[in-house]
Amino acid sequence: MSYSTLEKTFYRLAQLEHAGAMLGWDQQVMMPSGGNDSRGRALAELDVLNTEILQAPALADAFAQAEQDKANLNDWQLANLKQMRSHWKQATSVPKDLVEAYAMATNECEYAWRSLRTDNNWTDFEPLLQKVFDLTKEKAQALNNALGAERGYANDYEALLDIFDPGTTMSRIDPVFAQLKEAIPGLLTQITEKQNAASPIIQPSAPVDKAKQIALAKELMSNLGFDFNHGRLDEAAHPFSGGVSDDSRITSRYDENNVIEGIMGVIHETGHSRYETGLPKDWRFQPVGQAMGMGVHESQSLFFEMQLGRSAPFIDAIAPIVKKFSGNEAAYQADNMRKMYTHVKPGLIRVNADEVTYPLHVILRYELERDIILGRASVSDIPERWDESMSRYLGLDTKGDYKNGPMQDVHWPSGAVGYFPSYTLGALNAAQLHEAMLKQIPNAPQLVASLDLEPIFDWLATNIWSKGSSLSYDELMVQATGETLNPAYFLNHINSRYLG
Template sequence: MSYETLTKTFYRLAQLEHAGSMLGWDQQVMMPPKSNEARGRAMAELQVLATEIIQQPAMADAFDAAEQNQDALEPWQQANLRQMREAWKKANVVPKELVEAKAMITNECEHAWRSLRAENNWKDFEPTLQKVFDLAREEAQALDNALRAEKGYVNAYEALLDIYDPGTRLARVDSVFSELKAELPTLLQQVLAKQQASGAPMQQQAPVDKSKQIALANELMAVLGFDFDAGRLDEAAHPFSGGVPDDSRITTRYVADNVVEGLMGIIHETGHSRYETGLRKDWRYMPVGQSMGMGVHESQSLFFEMQMGRSAPFINAIAPIVQKHLGSDPAFEAGNLRKLYTEVKPGLIRVNADEVTYPLHVILRYELERDIILGKADVKDIPDRWNAAMQHYLGLNTEGDFKNGPMQDVHWPSGAIGYFPSYTLGAMTAAQLHAALVQAVPNAAELIGRLELQPIFDWLSANIWEKGCLLSYDDLMVEATGETLNSRYFLEHIKGRYLS
């Protein structure tokens, strides 16, 4: 077996992943509720099949043969070989029985979450969530036991973090989060005082029909370069961007009396989509051609939503489009939209949080899931610890409010444990990338104000999208911005937007 044989194997795996992605999209968007168990079995079987393929004993010989001849490979092929080996090593230490069990229980838990959250029913939700965490801990321990010496993991939770953000370690996360915990509370009070003096924004006056919201979403997605011949927008309980690079699927929620909230969610998900669809076509189906971890992925969605989408030039430019579709409500005038989209207000819901308070929502979840995986807390402790942390970080009480507390996110029931730090790492990455963009394209703000966005997309494409997994995260940041991740860009962005 050779490098070419390995690429054929990973091509097969990519097709299975394609099928699983589409089944997952249908499950969350269109599937009848009674079909969930059968769908869960089908999706679990796809994962087992993929595991059996990558765990073939002959794969070890294939990698040995390919690496003996890697000097003959082009640089991108060498990177692809490295990424294939990385995936192979991780897949070989997690038994296929565990893969199947995790797929089945997360399917069950996510399905239960949809109804039990609406009922505020933590009591019935907790036992299934406990099973999810038990299997996540088992997976983490398997990865840590087998790969600690090679990867330098400090504990089992770090092995889960490495799944979502390859190469990121707790030392970086804890250092960054410690700085944010030290600085954000003071910044928050300063921003609240400043905004109180300037007055609150006007709220939407009357409900807006869903058809008008859809028309607005479609026009703004087109402005942002979304290709409707290779993707679509639908509704789901929890907004997400899914599908595959050649068939992008975005979902959202429509709220009749709070249109502006959902609009930024659509811009956020479009950022995810543009990253996926912007990956190199000639590296398609290969690990090197895939997106680089969720921190970079979130940086693209947050670049679209926060750095660009909530900027004054962008809001001024889209205000006429908003009014065209939604009417002449004074709340939709440019000046008020700017206030609405930069209002800072501690709230219960992470996805609705402003830039200043959002990292505190993430830190809360990170500290909880980390401690559960490491045996320092139990699932039954989540409501009390959640409430204590919300009161400490944001001064809010969630006692008894499970729907708007620990049941609000789909991540834990779906098994995405180790994911949450990516949001704040992504926000900091986005701020640093934006600072580099402004240096490279000095008239970026003017272009955004005219909705002439192609130069922005071209810069992102050249520096992020087309790189795939060719580089490590640190090397990617150095090439794009001149340095590794530096949290000062995020903090300077917050001060510049909210305090200047």
């Protein structure tokens, strides 16, 4: 067995992952409620099948042979071999029975979450979430026991971070989050005072039909380069971008009294989709051709949503489109829309948060999930800890409001523990990438104002999308921006947009 055999194995895995992605999309968008148990079993079996393929004893021989043949491999093949080995080692670290139990528990909890959240029912939700966290702790411990020494994990939680954002550690996160916790409250006070002194925002006078919002979303997606021959837009309880690179599946949710939420959700998910569809085609079915990690993934969605979508030139450019579907009223004039899109106010819901307060939502979740995995807190502590943190960070009370508190996100019920830090790391990356892009395309604001966005997308394709996972995170940022992650760019962006 050799490197070519490994490529064939991982090609097969990619096809199974394709099937799983589509089954998962259907489960959240189209599947009748009665199908959940059998769908959960099918998805769990796919996870087990993937694990069995990766845990086959013959693969160890294949990797040994490939190491001996490294001199005959080109740079992309060498990078692919490194990624394949990483996937293999993670898969061989977790027992198959734990993989199956974890898949079944997360399927049950995520599906129940949809109705229990609507009913504000923490009592019935807690034991399901407890089971997910118990199995996640087992998984984290298995990964740390097998890979901790080699990869430098300081604890079990870092093994989970590494799944979603390879190479990210608490030693990277904690100083950055500490800097944000110190800087944001002062900025928030200054921004709030400035906005309170300005003329008030004009609110829409009438609801906007969901069908019109969907038509608006599709037109905006087209302007952002979304290819409807290779993707579609649907509705789900929680917005997400899924599918595969050649068949992108975006979902959003709509509120007839809040067009902003639907628009920004769609722009965010389109950023995810453009990254996936822009990955190197020659390596589409190999690990090196996949997205680098969620910190980079979120940098692309937040580049679209925050750096482009909430910029004055973009808002001015889309105002006529918004009015076409939402009505020709004062609320949708460009100057008022700018105020709506950049209004800063602490709120309960993370996905609706402005970019100033958003990091505090993420830090709250990071601190909670980290402490649960490390045994410093329990699942039963979540409501109280959540309320304490929301009060401390944002001055808000969430007592008894589970729906808009600790039950609002799909991540924990679906097992995505270790994911949340990627959102804020992605926001920092997006600000740094945007600044680098402006240095190379100084007329970018004028291009945005005319919705001539291809030069910007070409820059992203060249510097981010086409790289796949061929580089490390630090290498990618240095090549694209000239330095590793630097939170100063995000803080400068906030100062410039809101206080400049």
